[in-house]
Amino acid sequence: MKRRLGLLSDTHGHEDAWMKASLLWGNSLDAVLHAGDVLSSDVDTGLAGMIRTAPFPVIISLQKTLPGRRHELRDKGLHD
Numbered sequence: 001m002k003r004r005l006g007l008l009s010d011t012h013g014h015e016d017a018w019m020k021a022s023l024l025w026g027n028s029l030d031a032v033l034h035a036g037d038v039l040s041s042d043v044d045t046g047l048a049g050m051i052r053t054a055p056f057p058v059i060i061s062l063q064k065t066l067p068g069r070r071h072e073l074r075d076k077g078l079h080d
Contacts, residue, residue, distance in 0.1 A: 004028055006056075009035035015045045022054075031057045038078065048078055 006025045011017040011034070025032070038060055039048065051058050060078060 003030045005030060006032040007035065008032060010037045011039075011047060012037055013040040013045050013047050015047050015050060018047055018050050027055050029056045031059060034058060034060045036061045051078060 004025075006021065006029045008017070008021050032054065034051070038051070051060075
């Protein structure tokens with residue numbers, strides 16, 4: 001059985017980056033790996049909500065997220 005994985009990074013809180021990728025993916029993915037730089041402290045958008053309500057699991061890498069800024073993901077419900 002084939003599995004489809006979407007890959008995305010450096011959205012920096014911009015909804016349009018997520019929307020463009022979502023249009024390419026459609027609803028046929030098994031999961032998305034977001035490779036880092038998900039949000040930005042100077043861009044307050046609905047991207048976190050879009051990720052939380054995605055029709056597939058979204059795995060977020062914390063490798064590129066500075067330890068002092070991981071609270072931003074947690075505050076948006078994207079990290080435990």
